Amino acid sequence: MAYFGNNQQRGELQELYIDLNDLNFEKKKEAIKKVIAYMTVGKDVSQLFQSVIKCLEFQDIEMKKLIYLYIVNYSRQKPDDAIMVIQNFRKDVRKSENPLVRALAIRTFGCLRVPKLNEYLIEPLKDCIQDDDPYVRKTAVLCVPKVFEVSPELCPAILEQLQKLLEKESNALVLANLIQSMREIEVLYGKQLIILNPKIIQKLLLAVDECIEWGQIFILDYLATHDPVDSKQAETIIERSLPRLSHINPTVTFCAVKLILKYLDYLDNGDLVKNLCKKISPSIISLLSWNQPEIQYTILRNISLILQKFPILFENEVKVFFCSFNEPYYIKYEKLEIMVRICDSKNFLQVLNELKIYINEADPHFVRKTIKSIGKIAIMYDKALQEAVTILIEFAKNVQQANEPVQELFIQMQILYRKNRYLYKSNDSLKILFNILEYANEPEAKSACAWIVGEFAEFIPKSVEKMQEYIDHFLLEDRLVQLQLLTSGVKLYIKYPSLCSALIQQLINSAKDSFNPDVRDRTYIYWRLLSTDPELVKNLVCYQVKGSQQFQKDIRLWETKDLIIALENMGSISNLFHKLPNQLYKNIKVRNNHQKEAKIYKVDDKLESPSKEQQIKNDQQNQPPQQNQDLDLLNFEEPASNNNQSNNKNKIDVYDLI
């Protein structure tokens, strides 16, 4: 230590070293504070370890805390030096009459995380778990997982002690910490530690009434993972958790909501279920308008799950999800998503009217999402088609530059045209779109434009010229655009054989040199077909559907079989990312003892059997409509829209008719 060099940091350390060893108490204390300040900004002050721990001889509690903080930070770097503090800790734990000091010592001791020190800790820890003072007990209980994480082999006796404590502890706060601590150990241990019996459940429910807010969360959260044995037990637990819906801490409320929603499946009494739904709904809505946007966001991210299993809760509540002008965008994005999900045959016009306003907002990304949402709604409800086209074309009239929303506009208009090709007539939509085709610059949007030009060639003036423009840069285009250009080019050739003979030649010539094998393959197939049987090509490529096409649309976010697990984890990080815990965290095993199937709670309160519903959906998805089967061989195209980056279940299945 005496050989500090001349560089600046060394100089600072030396000064601290001198001050720490000063006889003056105040000077020592100031020096300790500086050490902590350095530690905070990330400077390495571990060399001062010995000098710092020497200061522990003073009884000043503020200084003690700072020194402990220091020790915790550096103990793993300096295990040999850390051993010197053990005596101090043991003295504090065993001798001090001050419960705050005992608790502080046991709390810090657990954080040392040096395996060879832990054996000195076991005995004092056992004492603390039995301490008279609940404040010490609640701290000691949380110390166990700290030790278990580093040296599990030392712990069997203590784990037993915890299990006994669960039986006899009467203080609510200690009990809550105990539950949380045992859950943490269960994750590390991989075995069940908490064994619930009716008596313990009773005790936990009682503790919820007396506990601080966090403790209430631990207990409710834990109970939500429990499967009640029968309807009676579920009813009791629900009844005792209901008052929590009125707690001021939104998380307590939300945990209670989760617990009750999970237990609903176990209730036999249908009227009770209906009543409970009525009670829960306003609570969730309050949380959605909570004055802290971050909390709102968390709840919003869980809404699609609730909406899927309990549509009944948001009956007539679509207005709750209307965006406010001044809200942060991360909230607006979520609300948009949910508005599409909550949309039904009764309220779709109301939703569209609201979306019409958002389309004028300033943020391009938000506007893009709005346009996409309008498209989704129109796909779901035939009656919404006309209104959606009106809104989108009104927007298209004001387009003056190539920006994000315009790209989405083309993509959505293409989908709408596919659904009902006669829409090209309404509102002059085709003409207006044709005027702004040049603004498409994303591959997907360009491909949509290419489709439009090919499909409606006879209604567009100069469609051949437009196609010629595209084909001139054929090889520079993205694969998606190339594929579409090929098909559209062929369509154009079929429609105007004499006008386009040069065009189709050029197209095939460029396309067979494409880097992309898909494009080359398709080129060859068209080439062969055109040279053998042009009439067949006509039938295949210019196939026209009468009336509006049926689109299957699955907007469910979760697999029905995952609903219960997802519900149990409501509010957690994994749910926030719309994943199951085991998909996000490798070390989590999903319990698989659910005999029950998730019920879906609909407004007309028929409880549908989910397996049946899903089966029908699956069937529909797996079998394309009959009329398409013979065309399927030629169906090379990408699904028209990959509308959700995070979730491929969300695709609109468009059976493409080339």
Added chain:
Amino acid sequence: MISSIVFINHKGEILIYRVYKDDITRSETTQFCAKIVATKENKECPIINIDGTSFIHITIKDIVVLATTKVNVNVAMTLQFLYQLVKVCRAYFGGEFDENCIKKHFVLIYEILDEVMDYGVPQIADADLLKKYIQEGGLKPELMNDVEKLKQLTSQATGATSWRPPNLVYRKNEVYLDVIESVNVLMSVKGTILKADVAGSIQVKCLLSGMPECKFGMNDKLLMQREPRKPGQTTTDKGITIDDLKFHQCVKLPKFDKERAITFIPPDGQFELMTYRITENINLPFKIMPVYNELGKNKLEIRVKIKSIFEKNLFATNLAIKIPVPKNTANVSTNSAIGKAKHEPDQQGVIWRIKKYPGDFEALLRCEIDLGQTTNQQPWIKPPISMEFQVPMFTASGLRVRFLRIYEKAGYKPTKWIRYITKAGEYLHRL
């Protein structure tokens, strides 16, 4: 649970860094810091995942308060804890929470962090309670050596009424009640109400001796239906429908759930007894009627009429109506019989301020807006007209306090005071 708590300033520098579990490295945190500085305000998501570490944060003024974790924690709880942490800090620093404060009191903050969280699990985080055993500059030696007092303290902290210390004495027993309502309303261009609700809060300042049991009653429809009618008494007041109520931890929730009675042993001093939300039968205190005209290419006219819809003997105060104008506004001439209206370019709007506004009264503002030349061809995106106001002695929901009964074994009769006020929350009219 939570691996660390970090305070970061707007430059992305770490101010406070407290680790609870050592599964996190400092460099992971600095990675987040760099990211948060790069993201635009208003767009950053409160939770971000980077390589298996979740960063959950809130932003208070310029300070980012961050919790990191590698396990599947309850996000809402974590966020709520961060808010609570800031609340505790504010309580210690006299309401302030900024970089200076944090730097000045970092020792105290570390002490607080040590107490409010253990092994990443939230613990006692009640400022009043913490102040009893964590103080700037350390505790007084008298307390540290008085084992009896310490025992009393820990038993209060871990007990069922942790919010109230025993043996309080006031010479004059008083209770102040404040009913504060914010009205949120969104009106369409045509003036139909798209959504409207009242977010209410009842603030209580309690200066009472001993351990008083309080019972609080309002004109809650559900409660009034339960009460037996006294013979001969006729009442027209049927009460109001309250959508949802949330209570301070002191309120006995099971009792409320069963009997709808609000009973509690209050904390000492100021606290928020309850919040509530009402959507039915709201009396909107103001009606806004705008007319928007384009007078040629470079001229706009916006006329705004407001009408107060409350009794004549009441007054609204501090009205501020913000009428948005385009960015390229060159000049605005305003004309109104009452108040002052001024173009404030930094707000991108005309602000019409009226100090005092009587009930049942109409006023009109006419703005003529001259637009400057602009290269931007995009049409103007019209934000909504917004309004601020306060109406004392008025509740938009019609809520009234009916009684506050206080039982204490000393049998004193406290003095009770009550105030009502309605404020504008998000009071918006689309243009």
